[in-house]
Amino acid sequence: MATPAGTQALAAPGGGDLAQRLTRRYGDRITGHFVVPGQDGSFAPFPDDLPPALTAALRTRGVNQLYAHQARAWQAAREGKHLVVATPTASGKSLCYTLPVVAAALAEGRKALYLFPTKALAQDQVAELLELNRAGELGLRAATFDGDTPGDARQAIRLNGDIVVSNPDMLHQGILPHHTKWAQFFENLRYVVIDEVHTYRGVFGSHVANVIRRLKRVCAFYGVRPQFILCSATIGNAADHGRALIEDEVEAILESGAPRGDKHVLLWNPPVVNPDLGLRASARSQSNRIARLAIKAGLKTLVFCQTRLMVEVLTKYLKEVFDHDPRKPRRIRAYRGGYLPTERREVERAMRAGDIDGIVSTSALELGVDIGSLDVVVLNGYPGSVSATWQRFGRAGRRQQPSLGVLVASSQPMDQYIVRHPEFFAGANPEQARIEPDQPLILMDHIRCAAFELPFVDGDYFGPVEPAPWLEVLAESGVLHHEATRWEWIADSYPAQAVNLRSVADGNFVVVDRTDGRQTIIAEVDYSAAALTLYEGAIHMIQSEPFQVERLDWEGRKAYVRRTHVDYYTDAIDYTKLKVLDEAESATAGAGLARHGEVHVVRRVSGYKKIRFHTHENIGYGPVNLPDQELHTTAAWWQLPQAVLDAAFESRQHALDGFLGAAHALHLVAQLLVMAEAQDLQKAVGSGDGAWFASADGAGRGQWRNAEGQPGSPDDVRGFTPTLYLYDNYPGGVGLSLPLFERRAELHARAVELVRDCGCRGGCPACVGPVLEAQEGEGADSPKRTAQRVLALLGAVDA
Numbered sequence: 159m160a161t162p163a164g165t166q167a168l169a170a171p172g173g174g175d176l177a178q179r180l181t182r183r184y185g186d187r188i189t190g191h192f193v194v195p196g197q198d199g200s201f202a203p204f205p206d207d208l209p210p211a212l213t214a215a216l217r218t219r220g221v222n223q224l225y226a227h228q229a230r231a232w233q234a235a236r237e238g239k240h241l242v243v244a245t246p247t248a249s250g251k252s253l254c255y256t257l258p259v260v261a262a263a264l265a266e267g268r269k270a271l272y273l274f275p276t277k278a279l280a281q282d283q284v285a286e287l288l289e290l291n292r293a294g295e296l297g298l299r300a301a302t303f304d305g306d307t308p309g310d311a312r313q314a315i316r317l318n319g320d321i322v323v324s325n326p327d328m329l330h331q332g333i334l335p336h337h338t339k340w341a342q343f344f345e346n347l348r349y350v351v352i353d354e355v356h357t358y359r360g361v362f363g364s365h366v367a368n369v370i371r372r373l374k375r376v377c378a379f380y381g382v383r384p385q386f387i388l389c390s391a392t393i394g395n396a397a398d399h400g401r402a403l404i405e406d407e408v409e410a411i412l413e414s415g416a417p418r419g420d421k422h423v424l425l426w427n428p429p430v431v432n433p434d435l436g437l438r439a440s441a442r443s444q445s446n447r448i449a450r451l452a453i454k455a456g457l458k459t460l461v462f463c464q465t466r467l468m469v470e471v472l473t474k475y476l477k478e479v480f481d482h483d484p485r486k487p488r489r490i491r492a493y494r495g496g497y498l499p500t501e502r503r504e505v506e507r508a509m510r511a512g513d514i515d516g517i518v519s520t521s522a523l524e525l526g527v528d529i530g531s532l533d534v535v536v537l538n539g540y541p542g543s544v545s546a547t548w549q550r551f552g553r554a555g556r557r558q559q560p561s562l563g564v565l566v567a568s569s570q571p572m573d574q575y576i577v578r579h580p581e582f583f584a585g586a587n588p589e590q591a592r593i594e595p596d597q598p599l600i601l602m603d604h605i606r607c608a609a610f611e612l613p614f615v616d617g618d619y620f621g622p623v624e625p626a627p628w629l630e631v632l633a634e635s636g637v638l639h640h641e642a643t644r645w646e647w648i649a650d651s652y653p654a655q656a657v658n659l660r661s662v663a664d665g666n667f668v669v670v671d672r673t674d675g676r677q678t679i680i681a682e683v684d685y686s687a688a689a690l691t692l693y694e695g696a697i698h699m700i701q702s703e704p705f706q707v708e709r710l711d712w713e714g715r716k717a718y719v720r721r722t723h724v725d726y727y728t729d730a731i732d733y734t735k736l737k738v739l740d741e742a743e744s745a746t747a748g749a750g751l752a753r754h755g756e757v758h759v760v761r762r763v764s765g766y767k768k769i770r771f772h773t774h775e776n777i778g779y780g781p782v783n784l785p786d787q788e789l790h791t792t793a794a795w796w797q798l799p800q801a802v803l804d805a806a807f808e809s810r811q812h813a814l815d816g817f818l819g820a821a822h823a824l825h826l827v828a829q830l831l832v833m834a835e836a837q838d839l840q841k842a843v844g845s846g847d848g849a850w851f852a853s854a855d856g857a858g859r860g861q862w863r864n865a866e867g868q869p870g871s872p873d874d875v876r877g878f879t880p881t882l883y884l885y886d887n888y889p890g891g892v893g894l895s896l897p898l899f900e901r902r903a904e905l906h907a908r909a910v911e912l913v914r915d916c917g918c919r920g921g922c923p924a925c926v927g928p929v930l931e932a933q934e935g936e937g938a939d940s941p942k943r944t945a946q947r948v949l950a951l952l953g954a955v956d957a
Contacts, residue, residue: 174560177422190425190580199417202229226415242400243387245414247552251493256388272933274322344380359591360835365659367595369605394590426575441568445538457533470699491601493519539568545588552915592833614645692717693782748953750798754899759789792891794899817880819926819945826910842883
């Protein structure tokens with residue numbers, strides 16, 4: 159994936175030159191420097207069977223030949239194959255599907271459906287299609303069809319659209335249940351394009367796979383079998399994931415023919431500012447410094463932040479340097495979810511036009527929105543996965559010049575491990591995407607939706623699933639009626655409305671500005687983020703402008719704000735706790751017990767801190783009184799008695815550290831065992847009575863927190879019985895924890911094997927979690943050894 163720096167010259171212009179200067183000036187902070195070598199382009203002429211009008215349009219747009227992978231995709235599409243194209247960012251993946259789609263529309267009047275995971279991507283693609291259309295006067299009719307589409311335009315799109323650009327949510331709730339209105343479109347449907355398929359994983363991906371089953375079923379009703387063209391960022395199993403999504407064979411195109419410049423990657427650890435306490439400068443200050451140097455050097459720069467708050471803080475700092483003169487055009491812009499669509503579209507246009515020198519964004523720009531040419535990408539903290547890191551770094555280097563990616567480590571243990579062990583990052587393979595479309599609860603939801611759309615007939619299949627047992631359950635509940643060989647929908651309900659593909663609570667909050675006596679909506683905030691950002695007293699920032707929340711109407715989903723001038727921002731104080739509600743099953747697990755049942759998970763925002771800009775000192779606190787965000791779900795959990803732990807460990811601190819390490823190992827193995835994503839299956843360590851909850855502190859050691867989120871030592875916990883939970887992060891559970899309990903012996907054996915066979919000395923993210931430098935020895939109290947001791951005590955499981 160990468161080669162060590164020094165294997166080739168670094169004096170090239172752009173990102174390579176900046177990498178050299180940073181290395182000279184800040185060499186003590188750079189723990190790793192890699193170079194991903196560039197490559198010359200591999201080209202192919204336009205195919206002979208490409209429609210002349212399309213060829214002329216491409217030449218007008220400055221495209222005079224194809225990359226090799228685009229030509230290969232054209233040939234495979236013409237042969238009727240399903241495709242998955244997984245090549246790096248900015249390698250021209252969109253032409254891989256645009257060519258066959260436009261050719262089929264021009265030559266045969268055939269139609270295409272594009273599915274993108276976000277509205278921004280859909281808007282971006284329609285803009286590209288319209289430009290190509292104008293360049294060649296092709297007469298194509300392309301439009302977005304999503305929740306923002308005006309009602310009067312929807313019928314015209316259904317009847318006349320050649321290329322309809324939408325998203326899985328709209329297909330699920332707005333198109334398939336009303337397919338009779340789309341009859342003309344479906345009868346002529348030739349291609350289904352699904353972009354960014356690496357985002358369709360876990361629970362969301364499992365839902366989308368079932369939506370595709372329903373789409374194929376509706377298409378068969380209209381007598382068509384569309385070809386699927388899938389595109390993905392780099393993941394470890396692009397071909398297998400494509401097959402799993404569409405449940406058919408795919409031709410995998412994994413080699414890019416696009417030219418690219420060298421990509422320099424720096425791992426940056428902030429300097430130590432307090433040697434006695436081991437405190438380092440903040441990642442925020444270092445990201446700000448690197449971005450300033452890059453922009454002053456004339457390099458287009460993008461900074462990725464982990465939170466919306468940090469986006470606004472860094473934007474403010476950069477604006478103070480580059481946008482202090484209000485008479486000049488703005489050079490620095492923020493981009494994140496929560497801005498109004500008009501604001502985001504305006505920023506996207508300015509980015510494409512090259513009018514912006516610095517962009518600060520959340521993961522919203524990780525996907526393939528066209529933002530023009532970039533030279534430098536700075537990551538303010540590790541994104542959490544290798545694939546996401548390379549996807550973000552891939553946003554730079556669109557001009558085939560050397561580009562630079564800098565990963566600035568935060569104080570989090572995972573970040574610190576990455577920068578201390580650059581070989582771990584350089585050698586790590588991108589994560590694999592996994593789905594489980596036959597998970598019972600998800601499958602039942604979509605069989606119900608499919609039955610509403612078209613009657614099932616005895617002998618039908620839903621994908622590879624025989625739906626008869628599910629249909630019988632629906633008939634017993636009174637929504638289906640079985641007569642002769644048909645299962646007819648008889649209920650008044652509209653089932654798709656009740657199924658949310660992304661498992662996110664409904665009801666976004668709108669931010670209402672009352673500064674000038676008028677009430678103007680200036681932003682929106684997801685339900686899940688509202689408690690963390692819109693509490694009364696919060697400073698809510700938009701394009702680095704501060705607004706203070708005066709009142710939060712939780713029921714009405716409105717936050718009323720007023721523009722203010724303060725020298726601080728606010729950060730919420732929140733914590734999570736878990737309590738067992740009902741124990742359904744129990745079994746012996748070595749010297750302890752394994753259980754499965756229902757649990758109650760609570761996330762509470764207890765207050766907020768006021769943090770001064772630049773110095774980042776705490777200058778005050780405030781209370782927050784909001785409803786808890788509660789989750790009733792299912793979990794599997796393991797416990798060891800206090801007497802066993804006291805006999806096995808010298809201290810309760812070591813026992814707690816061992817539980818956290820064992821939880822990390824079991825969580826990694828469990829994701830593979832039930833094909834789950836980390837966000838769908840969560841881990842936790844708590845006390846047996848649910849009064850205390852454990853996590854790693856800033857030093858990487860286990861620490862208890864009580865019901866109010868206050869820290870305590872292991873000796874504070876009365877009745878010391880640490881409990882290791884693996885729970886479904888989904889209301890009501892999604893069926894992930896029960897298989898873990900049923901396969902507990904296999905789960906335990908794999909976790910033991912994972913830790914035992916890991917090549918690290920004292921522990922690492924690949925086995926027991928990130929560890930600090932001081933813990934990396936091979937002593938009996940290393941994180942690896944304490945985790946192995948806990949796993950050994952949980953040893954044999956009864957038959």
